[in-house]
Amino acid sequence: MPPSWKDIRAILLDLDGTLYTAEGTIPGAVEAVWALRTRGLAVRFVTNTTTRSCRALAERLNRMGFPAEPAEIYTPAWAAGRFLRQRQARAYLLVPEGAREDLEGVLDEEERPDYVVIGDLGEAWTFERLNRAFRLILEHGAGLIGLGRTRYWRAADGLRLDVGPFVAALEEATGQKAMIFGKPDPGFFWMVLEDLGMPPEQVAMVGDDIEIDVGGAQAVGMRGILVRTGKFRPADLSGPIRPDAVLASVAELPAWLG
Amino acid sequence: MPPSWKDIRAILLDLDGTLYTAEGTIPGAVEAVWALRTRGLAVRFVTNTTTRSCRALAERLNRMGFPAEPAEIYTPAWAAGRFLRQRQARAYLLVPEGAREDLEGVLDEEERPDYVVIGDLGEAWTFERLNRAFRLILEHGAGLIGLGRTRYWRAADGLRLDVGPFVAALEEATGQKAMIFGKPDPGFFWMVLEDLGMPPEQVAMVGDDIEIDVGGAQAVGMRGILVRTGKFRPADLSGPIRPDAVLASVAELPAWLG
Structure with a gap:
């Protein structure tokens, strides 16, 4: 029997x-989050942002009315x-300030790190920084x-390069695949589930x-609900990924869950 | 009947x-090149260098005694x-000075180029340059x-990033495959053959x-001869690529051709 909602x-x-x-x-979103909590559901927020810390994001949500x-x-x-x-790994951190706060307690180490961590550095990217990351991975065996x-x-x-192209550059240079933390990576979703303590x-x-949220969730066995707000396009529904539900917006979610 | 040497x-x-x-x-290399020419063979030089122009490379070879x-x-x-x-294409040229000389006559254009051309810029790489290349490709349809x-x-x-990782970054960012000029790209070898006027x-x-010289040549139907100088390692001979001949050095080539 398939799992029920x-x-x-x-x-x-x-x-x-x-x-x-x-x-x-989104109209009705604040009320929806309150309604979900009221009925005893755990509510969590999952984003790929790296320029704001969890603390800054919480403050921002609170200002908007979301608990x-x-x-x-x-x-x-x-x-x-x-x-x-x-x-207890040492890491060379090439990340924006906002990400640095959530990496507190990690030993920052430029000479012999176990890992190189890269985020969206934007204008702060230099050849010297990218080349240092490259050498630490290829010559000293650091993970990416x-x-x-x-x-x-x-x-x-206008458009600006994010972290992905720099990950690709280091993968090409070193022949090593990066570990990606963030949606839709299954490892990232598993860490969230582990932290929640739920299957x-x-x-x-x-x-x-449709890909990052719905496809990513389904790939680890969670249900994926698509909302027709934000970047949604009708063509999303003719691709290979089938959402478990499609709602006009998050405002419909409490009623829909029944 | 297979083609004869x-x-x-x-x-x-x-x-x-x-x-x-x-x-x-390499000992005997200068004499070998003279010997090849003397017996009426066309001798050409094929390198992936982008920091020296053809003129500068010829001068360097001449100083070493190679005609x-x-x-x-x-x-x-x-x-x-x-x-x-x-x-008659316009191009945004992100290339070292040495390469620029061989691109003479190409219309350099930063705003609406038909192509973005990237070489090993080294320290001259900046986020702004890479981002401009990205936008020209993704938003204005320039080729890479x-x-x-x-x-x-x-x-x-120590080790330094060459052009490859930056090609990979722009491919990842734009979803467009680059045209690669240089060994072992088949298109590059075909241009050389066309210029030679030979099949x-x-x-x-x-x-x-073994990969770039031998495998690249064989992929377009040329013969590939591996020399045991330079970066040669015995393990090169246990991989999937089988050279048509393996010589101790280029000095052996004239006698080997018979």
Whole structure:
């Protein structure tokens, strides 16, 4: 018998495009999050942002009216910090300031690190930094961790390279595959589930990205719910990924869960 | 009946590792090149160098005692220059000074180029330059040309990223495959053959790199001769690529051809 929606004990929510957009909060989203919590569901937030810390993201959500603690927010930097601290690993951190806060307690080490961690450095990328990362991986055997694999994003002045192309450059140079922390990487979702202490059958991910949110969640056995807000396009529904549910917006979720 | 070595009318020679190394010329190499020419074979030089122009490479070879004209030397920049001039294409040139000379006559254009051409810029790489290349390809439909796909090289102070990782970064960012000019790309070898005016059955490539020189040549139907100088390692002979001949050095070539 397939698992029923009655078994769901936790809801993972994407942020941008699901709870809010550049225009503000999605109508009904704040009420929906309150309603989910009221009925006893665990509510968590899963985002690929690396320029804001969990603490800064929680403050931002709170200002918008969403109840959220920093410990309820999962980011690539949170996952990398957890991974590295568990191993007491030293790391060369090529990450934006916002990510650095969630990597607190990780031993920052430029000479003999166990891992090189790269995020969206933007203008702070230099040949010297990329070449140092390359040498640490190829010559000293450091592992490569990417805070996501986003290819680019739209800044005020136009498109800008994100972390993905730099991950690709280091993979090509070293012949080593990067570990990616962030959606849709299965390892990242497993860390979230481990932190929640729940099996995937009891968890549903809600997001506006058919591949990253829905496909990523389904790949580890969670249910994936697509919302028609944010970057949603009708063509998303004719691809190979079949959402477990499609809702007009997150506002419909409490009623839909019944 | 398989083609005989008697059909060979041209010899393509790799430079570094085949004619000379950091220690100087390979013993007997100068005499070998003279001997090949004396018996009426066309001798050409095929290298992936992008930091020296064909003219500068010819001067360098001449100083070492090798007879060589600039027009007898094939480099990635030569190929890109030929390709772009034939099409009267405008290009955004992210290449070292040495390559620029062989791209003379190409319309340099930063705003609406038909192609972005990237070489080993080293320290001159900046986020702004890489991001401009990215936007020109993704937003304005420019093609991507890489002057080779070498991953790294050994400089005096250690390993340094070459052009390959930056090609990979732009491919990942844009979803577009680069055109690669340089060994072992088949298109590059075909341009050399076209310039020679000979079919591949009449041409042999001699080099110290089992993949780039031997495998690349064989892939277009030329013969590939491996020399045990330069970067040669015995393990090269247990891989999937079978050289048509293996010689101790290029000095043996004239006698071996018989």
